Amino acid sequence: MIKKINQAASILGLLLCAVLAYGFWKAGLFNSKEALTSYISQFGWAGPAVFVMFQAVQVVLPILPGGLGCLAGVILFGAWKGFWYNYIGICAGSLAAFAIARVCGRPLLESVFPAKMIEKYDRWMGSGSRFAKWFAFLIFIPVAPDDYLCFLAGTTRIGWRLYTAIILLCKPMSIALYSLGLTMVAQNLLGLWR
Template sequence: MTKKLINGLTILGMILSLLFLIYGYNQGLFTSQDKLNAFLNGFGYFSVVVFILFQAIQVVIPILPGSLGCLVGVIFYGPVYGFAYNYIGISIGSIVAFYLARRYGTSFVKSITKPKDYDKYSKWMNSLKNFDKWFALLIFSPIAPDDLLCYLAGLTRIQTKKFVTIILMFKPFSILAYSIGLDYLFGQITRLLGA
């Protein structure tokens, strides 16, 4: 039941995102900074709160790929504020995922992850002697499956304080890499579309 709900939310999130991208393109939100600012100003500060909550939720329930959420932050708020809001939201979501795994255990984590991914990474995780060091290295990396790793960390003996410290210290580097890379990529795409 949980897996079907999460799959349904993921599909719904992707459809809504696609519809918004079509709307944004038709309204010129992605090619005009003035139109984008006017759109965002319509929501006031509430837009920041909603975005941070969205980023936290998408870690716990994979509605969209995390990199897409980072792109949205960069597009809407620019590379500096986008990075900050991404960092806050993703850090909150990572800590919540850890606590959920620690509270509800293996059966819960299995119910919200793909069996193939769970089996692959849990076997790897259980074979490590220094999980916390490898975990820190992977959280630092922008290519690791961070959300899954946060759930799996909740199933290990890593101390909560150490987990939170790793997230807060090492997560900014991968988010920064996404923010800079996606900002550059988005700039190139808008130049092509605007030409």
């Protein structure tokens, strides 16, 4: 039941993002960085606040691939502000995922994530200090399934303090690589704002 709700919410969120992107495209907001920046700035503090909230929710309930959210932050707010808004939102969402898993336990993992993924990371990461070391490494690199790992961590013995330190210290590298790397791809391959 939870898996179906999660899938439906993800599909609905993806459709809403596609409609929003189409609306931006039709309005000519993707024709220049200045047009997009001007449009977003008219919302004042609400623009960044909504984006940060979107990124936080995105960790708990994936709507888009995480890298696309990071790219959106940099496109909408620029490299530095986009990085910080991504960082704040993703860290907040990571803490929320941990808290939810801490309350719901393993049944949540089993109802939301594929059994093969659970078995793979259970076997590979182990428990205790071994788990914490692997968790920190995987959060640091930009290719691991971070959302799942945050939920998984909530079902282990890792403490709040250590978990929070790992998230706050290891997330910046992967967020920076996603944010700036995908921005370069968008600019070079898609000819964005040339």
